Amino acid sequence: MMWLAAGITSIAIAGNEVVSASLDGKVRSKQLIASKDYELYAVTASANRIAFCGNSRDINVGERIFKIPAGWCLALDFSPDGRTLAVGTTEKQVELFDVATGNILRSLDTKWSAAAVTWSPDGKTIATGAYGVAIWNAPDGSLLRNLEAPPGAIHAVVFSRDGARVAAAGPKTAHIWNAATGELLRKIEPEGFVQFVGEKSVIEPITVPLLSLDFSPDGKTLATGGSDRMVRIWDVESGKELRRFEGHHASITAVRFLDAKRLVSGSLDGTIKFWTLK
Amino acid sequence: MTEEQKKIASLERRVNLLILILVIAIGAGIAAAPKKPDVLRVRQLSIVDANGVERVRLGAPLPEPMILGKRFHRDGFVSGILLFDAEGNERSGYATSDDYPNVIFTLDSLATQHVLFMAEPQGSPTLMMWDEKKGALRFFVDEGQPHIRYGRAGEKDVDLVPEASK
Numbered sequence: 001m002m003w004l005a006a007g008i009t010s011i012a013i014a015g016n017e018v019v020s021a022s023l024d025g026k027v028r029s030k031q032l033i034a035s036k037d038y039e040l041y042a043v044t045a046s047a048n049r050i051a052f053c054g055n056s057r058d059i060n061v062g063e064r065i066f067k068i069p070a071g072w073c074l075a076l077d078f079s080p081d082g083r084t085l086a087v088g089t090t091e092k093q094v095e096l097f098d099v100a101t102g103n104i105l106r107s108l109d110t111k112w113s114a115a116a117v118t119w120s121p122d123g124k125t126i127a128t129g130a131y132g133v134a135i136w137n138a139p140d141g142s143l144l145r146n147l148e149a150p151p152g153a154i155h156a157v158v159f160s161r162d163g164a165r166v167a168a169a170g171p172k173t174a175h176i177w178n179a180a181t182g183e184l185l186r187k188i189e190p191e192g193f194v195q196f197v198g199e200k201s202v203i204e205p206i207t208v209p210l211l212s213l214d215f216s217p218d219g220k221t222l223a224t225g226g227s228d229r230m231v232r233i234w235d236v237e238s239g240k241e242l243r244r245f246e247g248h249h250a251s252i253t254a255v256r257f258l259d260a261k262r263l264v265s266g267s268l269d270g271t272i273k274f275w276t277l278k
Numbered sequence: 279m280t281e282e283q284k285k286i287a288s289l290e291r292r293v294n295l296l297i298l299i300l301v302i303a304i305g306a307g308i309a310a311a312p313k314k315p316d317v318l319r320v321r322q323l324s325i326v327d328a329n330g331v332e333r334v335r336l337g338a339p340l341p342e343p344m345i346l347g348k349r350f351h352r353d354g355f356v357s358g359i360l361l362f363d364a365e366g367n368e369r370s371g372y373a374t375s376d377d378y379p380n381v382i383f384t385l386d387s388l389a390t391q392h393v394l395f396m397a398e399p400q401g402s403p404t405l406m407m408w409d410e411k412k413g414a415l416r417f418f419v420d421e422g423q424p425h426i427r428y429g430r431a432g433e434k435d436v437d438l439v440p441e442a443s444k
Contacts, residue, residue, distance in 0.1 A: 007366075009347040023347065041348045055349055074348050090351045113350050151410065152389045155346065171389035171410065209388050211346055227346065227365075227388055250365050253347045268347055268365055 007268035009054075011254040014045035018264050020254075020272060021052045034060065042075045046082030046099075059087055059097070066102045068095055074115045079138070080123045088114030094128050096141065106141035110134065116156045120179065121163040129154030133168045133175075135182065145182045150175050155211045160219040165236070167222060169210035174224055176236060186239045188222065190232060212255045214263070223263050225252030231265050231275060245275045327364070335360045339376070343368040346388060354378070 006024045013019075017029040021043035025036040033050070040054035049062040053073030059066040068089050075088035084105065085097040094108040094117050108114075108128060116129030125144065126136045133149040136142065150170025157168045159179060166179040174188040190210075208227035215222055221242065222234045231245040231252060250268035257263045258274075266272050279287075322337035335341065338357035342349045344366050358373030372383045385393035387410070394406045401419075408414035412431035419425070429435040 007347060039349060071351065072349070074350075115348060115350075153345075209346060251346055 006270040007250065007253075008266035008270060008272060009040060009253050009268075010042045010044075010052075011256060011264065011266040011272065012043045012045040012050065013256060013258065013264075014050055018256075018272060019043055019045060019050055020266055021054070022270070023268075025054070027052050036060070042073060042088075044077050044085075046078040048082065051076055051078065051085055053087065059085070061085060061097075061099060061102070064102060066097050069104075074113060075117045075129075077118050079119050080121060084138070086117045086119065086126055088117040088128065088130075092130070094126070094136075096126075096138075108134075108136050108141055108143075112153075116154050116168070118157050118159060120159050120166075121161060125179070127157040127159065127166050127168075127179075129157040129168050133157060133166075133177075135166070135179070147177050147182050148175070148184050150187075152209075155209060156213050158214055160215040161217050162219055165215065165219060167213055167215065169213045169224060169226070171209045174210050174213055174222065174234075176222065186236060188224070188234050188239050190224075190226075190228065190241070211251060211253050212265075214256050216257050217260050223255045223257060225255040225265055225267075227251045229267070231255055231263070233277065243277070245273075247273055329364070331362070331364060331366050333362050333364075335362070340371070340373060 006022050008020045008022045010021045011018055019027060019029045019033065021027050021040035023039045025038055025040055026032060027034040027040065027043060038055040040052055043050060043052040051059065051061045053059045053076055055072045057067050057072065059068060059073060059076065068087060071090035073087055073089055077086050083099055085099050087095045087097060089095060090113045092110050092112055094110055094114045095104050096106045098105050110128050110130040112130035114128050114130045118127050124138055126138050128134050128136065131153055133147040133154055135144045135147065137144050149168060150173045152171035155169050157166065159166050164179055165176055165185065167174055167176045172189065175184060176186040177184055210224050210226035212225040213222055220236055222236050224232050224234065229248045229250060229252060232241055233243045235242050248265065248267040248269050248271065252265050252267045254266035255263060261277050263275050264272060265275065322335065324332050325334040327333050336359050339355040340357060340360050342352050346367060354375055354377035356373040356375045358371060360368055361370040363369050367388055369386050370384060374381050379399040380396050383395040384391050389410060392408060397403045404416065404418040406414065406416045414429040416427040424440055426438040427435050
């Protein structure tokens with residue numbers, strides 16, 4: 001079994017399909033979409049195309065390839081109108097590509113490897129996660145504000161569907177801010193994690209990194225996934241854990257709500273799992 | 279000597295000649311055979327577990343660090359040995375750097391480095407430990423003087439220099 005070699009690092013929702021990128025260089029939905037000879041770390045979808053990238057300067061956008069100037073790609077996200085692609089790189093930059101031409105429009109200086117990037121739903125701002133979280137003005141690339149972020153490397157950032165809130169996943173906590181003001185609204189700190197010892201799992205009061213998160217469509221709950229191998233659902237208002245799902249056998253690198261009642265998760269165990277909220 | 283005896287004698291000579299040729303050929307073959315190598319010269323050696331996950335890498339240079347499903351940049355080239363956990367995350371290294379002349383040994387969590395044991399080329403060994411809340415403890419020896427330094431988040435570091443023995 002070579003589960004890690006096919007470990008899923010990212011998922012995207014393309015129409016009605018879940019698309020995954022994995023360390024074996026494959027992009028898959030129900031069938032194989034693409035295959036590369038390098039590790040893939042990110043996939044995203046717009047209305048009419050997908051983009052993916054990984055341990056290469058190549059950014060695969062539909063059938064075309066854009067190039068980042070140096071290093072490799074850690075994260076990417078299409079603007080809501082699909083006309084701009086934000087690419088987080090190891091070179092402490094987020095590059096904004098014009099999808100029509102493949103040219104770089106602007107570069108955002110994140111000062112550390114940009115492992116997370118996401119657009120606000122209105123397309124006016126971009127949130128980046130590096131060693132901190134920053135909000136940028138998309139039209140001119142200016143820095144709007146740095147947020148009071150969880151200490152350490154940020155693995156994921158996401159806006160709520162209405163754009164009112166932005167959340168980030170860090171080494172121990174998820175933080176939720178007011179997207180307009182930058183005010184910290186909530187810290188979510190998982191209380192107990194599972195430490196895996198052989199076939200048995202033992203609850204230990206340790207903390208391990210959160211790697212992914214997503215707001216529910218109504219913005220009232222937040223799903224997180226991380227190295228504890230659990231999908232957890234949190235009440236945004238109170239910060240209390242509402243529910244948890246177990247079943248993955250390695251770190252959860254991606255969680256996405258499909259609708260109010262269903263969510264999907266991807267893991268380094270090479271599987272995608274669908275969960276139903278009742 | 280009869281004709282038959284002559285033929286037998288001729289055959290015996292031929293057989294003896296063939297044996298001689300065979301012995302020489304085997305001897306020459308043994309002498310020419312390559313010696314069994316006692317040194318393996320490779321740039322990298324990767325050891326994987328039963329799940330195919332890389333757990334140990336010896337290399338010159340070592341690969342960029344894999345952390346939670348993504349590979350990040352390492353500051354400069356290092357050569358030595360790395361240990362990885364069951365998910366392939368880099369957790370420890372014992373290496374020398376192309377850019378810095380120190381030899382280092384590190385122990386890492388999933389988020390960051392927590393232990394660094396280091397020797398500089400001219401001496402001055404250091405052992406440092408710190409946690410995610412920025413508590414830190416450092417032992418080092420410099421200019422003949424042993425030091426213990428500790429620090430807490432938000433506070434100035436405190437140096438403890440043991441009194442000289444009388």
